[in-house]
Amino acid sequence: MRRSLLGVAIGLAVASTGINSAVADEFTVADIEVEGLQRVSAGTVFSAFPVNIGEQVDPAELADAIKSLFGTGLFTDIEASRDGSVLILTVRERPSISDIEIDGNKNIETEMLMDALSGAGLQEGQVFRRATLERLELEILRSYIAQGRYNARVKASAEELPRNRVAISLKINEGTVAAIHHINIVGNEDFADEELLDLFELQTSTWWNSITNADKYARERLSGDLESLRSFYLDRGYLDFNVESSQVSISPDKQQVFISIALNEGPQYTISEINLRGDLIVGEEELRKLIPVEEGDVFSRARMTAISEALAFRLGREGYAFANVNAVPEPGENNTAAVTFFVEPGKRAYVRRINFDGNVSTRDDVLRQEMTQMEGGIASSDRIEFSKTKLERLGFFKAVEVETVPVPGTDDLVDVNYSVEEQPTGSLSASVGFSQDSGVILGANVSENNFFGTGKRVSFGVNVSDSVKSANVSYLDPYYTVDGVSRGFSLFARETDYEDEDISSYLLDEYGGRVTFGYPTDSITRLNFGLGYTRSDIKTGAFTSQEVLDFVEDEGDSFDNYFLFGSWRRSTLNRGVLPSDGYSHSLSLDVAVPGSDLTFYKLSHKTDFYQPITDSGRWIFRARTDVGYGDGYGDRTQMPFYEHFYAGGYGSVRGYEANSLGPRATNNPNDLSDPDPFGGNLLTEGSLELIFPTPFAGDSRSMRTAFFLDAGQVFDTERDFDPALDEVRLSAGVGFQWITAVGPLAFSLAKPLNDKSGDETQVFQFSLGQTF
DSSP states (O other): OEEEEEEEETTOOGGGSOOOGGGOSOEEOOEEEEESOSSSOHHHHHHHOOOOTTOEEOHHHHHHHHHHHHTTSOEEEEEEEEETTEEEEEEEEOOEEEEEEEESOSSSOHHHHHHHHHHTTOSTTSBOOHHHHHHHHHHHHHHHHHTTOTTOEEEEEEEEETTTEEEEEEEEEOOOOOEEEEEEEESOOSSOHHHHHTTOSOOOOOHHHHHHTTTBOOHHHHHHHHHHHHHHHHTTTOTTOEEEEEEEEEOTTSOEEEEEEEEEOOOOOEEEEEEEEEOOSSOHHHHHTTOOOOTTSBOOHHHHHHHHHHHHHHHHHTTOTTOEEEEEEEEOGGGEEEEEEEEEOOSOOEEEEEEEESOSSSOHHHHHTTOSSOTTSBOOHHHHHHHHHHHHHTSSEEEEEEEEEEOTTOSSEEEEEEEEEEOOSSTTSOSSEEETTTEEEEEEEEEESSGGGSSOEEEEEEEEOSSEEEEEEEEEETTSSTTOOEEEEEEEEEEEETTTTTSSSOEEEEEEEEEEEEEEEETTEEEEEEEEEEEEEEEOOTTOOHHHHHHHHHHOSEEEEEEEEEEEEEEOOSOSSSOOSEEEEEEEEEEEOBTBSSOEEEEEEEEEEEEEOSTTSOSEEEEEEEEEEEEEOTTOOSOOGGGOBOOOSTTSSTTBOTTOOSOBOOOOTTOOSOOOBOOBSEEEEEEEEEEEOOTTSOSOTTEEEEEEEEEEEEEOTTSSOOOOGGGSEEEEEEEEEEEETTEEEEEEEEEESSOOTTOOBOSEEEEESOOO
């Protein structure tokens, strides 16, 4: 005969259950049976039920045991009874979740909501607890309120299904983000409301702020604005500044937000003295040179942080990679503060291993040969950073990052990890493209600055355009020796129709080759030397200019010239493609040596200067110059006309047609058209640019937009040379460059500023697949 011992239901305390007086005595449990199980295993019940077969139990112990079983949360009801010495547990399981459906959410992703449900124990196949669902409903609503969606609604429901299952449904009405109607700042005396509000990301509602969502309240954005406010005051010496309170209130219709911020500015502090404390591995006199503040200066937390980083970096040069420098201000009398820099160099660190990541195409040894920091050596911050700069200068990578990581289990070893993001490296030479000066460019051409990831530069192929037909092959090994000596050679054949280049009408056939060697004199300077040979054949036509005809009559139309050439280049540019900082100077000389049919020389000097003008480095000032001069020597009084310099067009003076500036040729009697440009032996060019972030492109290193002012002209010192400033042509406009997967794209919109009658102007100029 079965007799009830104890009933336990949801919400009832064990102490309130009744115990049959007939069985109030202890009894020995001969067996335990469990009834009502569907999904929960009997083993799970026995492991949670602290009564074993053979034990004696009384009603109080049995009540505690059932309470433990109920604590698993698997059951909504548990009832205990006995049949003789057999203990029988009758249970009713909680329903399981068979399906979860979320509807109406747009600003919080479904995946994030599902993760939140799963974290609360609500996921398909799990036991359903209604109290948990109600609590989660409230938390989701709070998330929307944190976004400023005060009229959001969340309705959770559970539908019972057969076989003790439920389907959960979350119906969400996200509502709209309340707009900020007013921001009130109280307590500011030294700075106007407008100046402080300009620091805020949150703005009051206007038509523009509504479009940009700047007037939409969010708790995180307010926290960020308060931190900006705090930094603003601390960077101006207000050490006692404090935000006393920030209150957010909402209108009855929950559509408008009012923010009130109470602050205490406190006095402005100046620096009374500067001290250095700690283990000064580097001499105090040298460290003080890195502290560009003096007594009497206004205290600035930003400057103190920058100085601390500079001091730590200086210690890093000595191998103390984990040096820590903290600037601590100590307020004193008369609103002054003594600043103490506490120096903790730590132990000198050595590099265990240098690792590279992200170089899918480029071989490790190509990157490793750029390293000035060596494995096994003292970890020098200078060398680690300069190695990063050298990787960026290769032009193979869109971005390079470096991280110094301590080796686990040691206190004096680090690993240096370089992470690179590769970019197209063959896109700087034309293969298929179009430019306004050369027209359509077609051909089977391969030009790769990182050939098969070896770091070698290889180019070969055939190109055909409206004006030029060429075949070439070239090779350069920048690390012919481990010391960085380079070796290269090139062969070429080229036929140029200068009439199609809008230059005086003649045809020039050339072929030849060169061999070059380069030597690094230091980490940023190289000397290059070489020799070459060129065969040049000139073909005249019915409309060839008088200067060309006179030259051919005097000198002939075929020439074998042997060249010696050299160049010097010094560069601190931070990147090989689209740099943003540093400078480059180069000087080159080509000489057709005695024994050549024509003896002449060409001398060129180029500079390129970049200077970031904002802390973000995205606004940049650029200055460029290009000066060239050529002349004959020995029994030659001038350089050959086909070696002339030309100006105008993209990469020169934008806004004027390519090669259109400078002296004009003298038409022969058969040519009734306007005289064509003839170039000259003196080139002068310069350009100023203000580079700014490309709109809607984010922080992209593969794009560049700039306002520019170009100036330039070509002169011939042998023909009516009377240089004057008004002869230099000027233009201004905006330009765009983009490194694409198929080649560089570049265009400009330019306005000539002082063009004269006869000048050939061109407002829009572009190039695809051409070097720039």
